[in-house]
Amino acid sequence: AQSVTQPDIHITVSEGASLELRCNYSYGATPYLFWYVQSPGQGLQLLLKYFSGDTLVQGIKGFEAEFKRSQSSFNLRKPSVHWSDAAEYFCAVAPYNTDKLIFGTGTRLQVFP
């Protein structure tokens, strides 16, 4: 069965520090991969997506993610975190030829000044 794992439930970083949020998926083929961010009281905003091609993808707000087929991973990175990045981050996969998004359990990011 397809699944998405975000091993870190909660991460705390200092403002200006680098960030990496982990995401692993289980799927028979390469799925379509997404990262979403959710601020309190709001909906989900798409940060970036991977379909094919270059395995390093750039997104909005200075985020990037790297697809590693050998590790079934799609980790999200940012070189310098801002206080406004504090939010819940969801990795999601869309198996080929379905309408469904399979979400990970999310990682809550806290940023200290």
Next chain:
Amino acid sequence: DTEVTQTPKHLVMGMTNKKSLKCEQHMGHRAMYWYKQKAKKPPELMFVYSYEKLSINESVPSRFSPECPNSSLLNLHLHALQPEDSALYLCASSQGDTSNQPQHFGDGTRLSIL
């Protein structure tokens, strides 16, 4: 600003009430979705409409009734809800029914059942 608009933003209702949640998008998207999200959990898919036809119903109780009057509008009719139905209800849309099109989410309706 989100391109998917949901109303109302907040709704409090009793277990015997009937209410509706509304969702609208003007991006020309042909697939629309309803999700339920409990606190500190990821969204759970409820329904999918593709080209105005219900294509996925994730075994949702009949007290939730979706409706897609046209390609821009999606409603969720609520009747005889239970306290455990209190949650954030998210609407999303995407260009079509292929999985490589990202879903765009609204800000949700916060529903509280008394």
